[in-house]
Amino acid sequence: MTVHIVKIQEKHSRPVWLVREDPQNIEALPPAAQAWLQAQNFEGREGEFTLLPAGNSEIGGAALGVGKGDNPFAAGALAKMLPEGAWHFENAADVDHLALLGAMLGGYQFNRYRAENTEKNVTLTVPAHLDDQELSRQWQAVVLARDLINTPANDMLPDALEWAVGSVARRYKADFAVTAGDDLLRDNLPLVHAVGRAGAVAPRLLDMRWGREDAPKVTLVGKGVCFDTGGLDIKSASGMLLMKKDMGGAANVLALAQMIMDAKLPVRLRLLVPAVENAIAGNAFRPGDILPGRKGLHIEIGNTDAEGRLVLADALALGDEEAPELMLDMATLTGAARIALGPDLPPFFTADEALAARVIHHAAAQCDPLWRLPLWQPYMKRLASRVADINKTTNDGQAGSVTAALFLSRFVEKAGAWAHFDIYGWTPVERPGFPVGGEAQGIRALYALVQEKYGK
Template sequence: MSKPLSKLLPVTCIAENELAAAPLSDAHRAWASANGFSGQSGKLLALPDGEGGLAGYAFGLGAAQNRSALVTGLAAAALPAGRYRLEGEIGDPTLAALGFRLGAYRFDRYTKAKERPELELPEGADGAEVERLTAAASLARDLINTPANDLGPDALEAAIVKFASERGFTSRVIKGDALLDENLPMIHAVGRASAQAPRLLDLSWGDPAHPKVTLVGKGVTFDTGGLNIKPGNSMALMKKDMGGAANILGLAHAIADAGLKVRLRVLIPVVENAISGSSFRPGDVLASRKGLTVEIGNTDAEGRLILADALALADEDKPDLVIDMATLTGAARVALGAELPPLYAREAGFAQSVVEAGMAVDDPLWILPLWPGYDTMLSSKIADVNHISTGGMAGSITAALFLNRFLDPETEWLHLDIFAWAPEARPGRPFGGTDQGLRAVYGALKTRFG
């Protein structure tokens, strides 16, 4: 027997200091005023129906100049389970619905699942786009939030293969010593200390006649730091070190679901940076797919090593565009904080379109330079390159410059150094693992290849 539908309640969106013009009854306006409600950002006020029941809610949007495009996510985060519709000053109906859906996200794998608030799609909203981007973000968040005991390399591989099968991608796995046979030595070196073998996932989708877009995501399921072991407080969040892979999968879902006219390839190196007798060491010199020899300055900078082999592989296919995402450096967080990942690009025009697309949907990015003057900071006396800089400065830039060496100079390339974690809840982003850069890149790709 189906569950009876709950009453559809209105959530009336009101800008700050605009209570007088809000589409409320005089009684509800007086009630809101008596309760100190004036449209403050994120404030939710229950409205009585005059019979001891609930007529709906008033929700504060805050001032226009400080308002997130996903502000309705704050309402969804605060509302109890039920069915709702948005009224009042909702702005772009697609963004209003998307913000609500993203704000209603809960990670409940390890707790008793609670019903979430449901939204009736506002008039004029693009329902397919809302569903597409909600699914993309939820996919990334679920993977990032899952701890490493349930999402090691084996489980992440299974999730990626399942993803590919359900969406019509072809998939191939190169695993263990086969990485050496297929000239992916740095992926092998980083992951060989784990009880679960390192591997590379190679997915393809779309018409081979369309422009080639290749996505690369860092898939470190847990990062101890290796022999340069992290202190406990730094290791606590390292289940999220596959956040680049998770966001790349979310982006791939959005691209395929929207049917963008691209030949899509997805490369995800998957490893656990563990410690054992076979760990790679500080001072080792590793071979790479590109042919460059790499001196290891610190085993806690493992992500750029696996990305370098994957990027070199991507480049051999002569793609029109390569995009990678990685939870790569703490330096990026020191420079720009948790909410604003840096973007590095060789081609300024497309990079700017990504930033503009992100700002429109509250998925902000900030362009930092591939500053050639810092390239000498990666010099080595015994190898072609050291994979970390000799000093503590410009850590995110030098990491990007290291990756830059593994692609042909003519290849169009974007690199996102993301955090993939919301240390505090904000509009459309509950606390925990989160999507970053996904909607920004998708929006720009949709304009370019839609």
Template sequence: MLPCFLAEKAADTVTLVPVRKEGLDAWLETAPAATSAWVRSTGFTAEPGTTSLLPAADGRLDRVLVGVGETLDLWSFAGLPTTLPAGKGQASYALDDSLTPAQATAAATGWALASYRFTRYRKAAKELPRLVLPAAADAEAVDSMARAVTLVRDLINTPAEDMGPADLAAAARALADEFGADVSVIVGDDLLARNYPTVHAVGRAAAKPPHFIDLTWGDAAQPLVCLVGKGVCFDSGGLDIKAAGGMLLMKKDMGGAAHVLGLARLVMAAKLPVRLRVLVPAVENAIAGNAFRPMDIITTRKGLTVEIGNTDAEGRLILCDALAEADSAKPALILDFATLTGAARVALGTDLPALFANDDQLADDILAGAKETGDPLWRLPLWQGYAKQLDSKIADLNNAPGGGYGGAITAALYLERFVSKGTPWAHIDLMAWNTTTRPGRPEGGEAMGLRATFAMLSRRFPKA
């Protein structure tokens, strides 16, 4: 059991009572007069996210009214772990019995995500209160999702000095050991011998050599699901160097890799009937005398030649070799996650990942999962009218079209060239970072689209 939960109530466990704004008056009418007077005197109106602490006759905390919205979701109680009293005698809370199993599962999951703290480099400032795990909640689902999101957040939050390509490979091996999966890793110049030329080109200038991580799990007779994650452990921009402001958050540029490892964890924990393959090209885009250069031409794993229009468009370069390998096995579907373009952030902001897909049913299923789980994505088009922008005069493709318009779309169109037309494929271009702290979502690394895509996979490949 996660440390943020208790298995049963203690003598001093405080009950949390959800109250909607429109139902507050009715609740107060049934409450003792002193309680009703206390709530009214404090000005509590049951606005979502607000609380009213109700004392018992002996002065101890007895109950907490929690303002909630029309629907109870993942975040309805997520503000509580960091705001409720956690002092001696007031360290545990329990939900009342009014929640349905789905609501109880969501509430417990939100509590777990809100209890996350990144403590690798310093201890937590204070202890957080614990929740009695609701009997109605799906304990396995709560535990699995919380651990997957924690994995994603921890990997992204870790600085590049401690999260280089070899460290990502170690994280994949640890995950594989936990679930009995297999991992193979190709390192450094062996990437050339094994025909991963763009991964090698991007990563060769770094002191830490590039890695290609390949995790497999499940029965080979089951449908093959390939997950591909961008693993740029730090992005200086290469010779087309970023400005200081643009480089500041680049430890998160391996957020796609973190996501596919988190999603793999969910799939394996749920024992979905699939053959899972996770591919992570892991590099640092650095500057040295052997760095790849603007206008270099690289022959990719697929055989297509690519002219380098900009060394800071490195994510699509390492992904194209990984996608070509994923596609070669003729999978049931391919999902890739990448912190790929600033253009997607300009179009949709930091909270809303961009979804591209070459298969309408796959896109619809992911968006249905997004709606079901409250984990939003927004579909953008693979607009073929922009494909001409990828043309090069001396190669098959250019990795960085000029013009400055539609950058998220042209990046997706580039990736599409490495997936066969008959292979269902979806590409998620995401921020992987919370720029501010909100209930359950602390500033820093964040899992985005994880719950939505897992819901899709669970529906497509249900357990017998």
């Protein structure tokens, strides 16, 4: 199903009410509708849905329960429940941005590999007090991230990810450069090369620039591991089932970049995506190897299954050389983050208190949850190596998300402010507006952050 939005109500549009679990809320409906709801024992519980008769054997409207009103995306259930056709919110004044965005996102389906067309078209009128362009901008960004993550690795290896980034770059007339294969060594990106050299498709660094050169520099970095076998420290079969989503960081920063460019925010935007496959072959990097990085540090490889931080290290070092005012990276980096906070609440790390406060504010305002975890400096010693400048993993496996963030922090010095987001990029259990599958996490909050800081 697809939920379209229109600014002008269509002639044969039918009304839908969002009804809270409150008798007074039901009493606001027309008498005939109230009588029908009472006959159906409709109480407004979240997810409760009923069609309302028109009196001529046709559908006259619909009602959806939104419970106590504590789930702003409860209207996401509408997409699957409303019959095809044009609809409008009869209690439009009670419908906010998140409710309508939830209804739009609830209609998402990933049908690329389905022979049968299961699409159902529903049209919703945007209430006059809401911004239809902003709704479309955010919806399109989330759909982009979901589509990229949901695409399996046989169609989403580094060359396909390059095409996706290039398509967005062309749409917004951004500059786009690619460094691939052995040219990574020429351009001093040895970690990206080392991680991806065993893949059937050459590794590459994707570099997109947009905006006035004299505008404040905002740099986004996304982990683009298109599939992760774990390398020679191979994952189990079950551990590989969702590894197509290991490029979720790249998908999310690309979607965030698209929103920034579409809104024409006055920034000098740079997007860096190291795109690789962590595969197994005779030339794969090994446990115990010591690899040089762009920053000049030598890194001991404690485990080949923690490769994301390696490609991010080179990309962060490259982005940091320009001393951007703000640098944000996103990565499906550690299982430890999911053990600590679960799949729906990504942690973020920053040493900048002002930045942390604004991230927390916008995460709450946009209902795009993020939770700060500490860059606990005493744990840096757990990354010590007897034979190299740093080990990329610890020996005890404790505080894995924190130590991964600390590792990345070694490659950021000049940026005015930096934050790292350890996202999951996947919705494992369906809820209104959020079907099972690839997910955009944190990008609406970060878009609001950039908009607040640099918008007109």
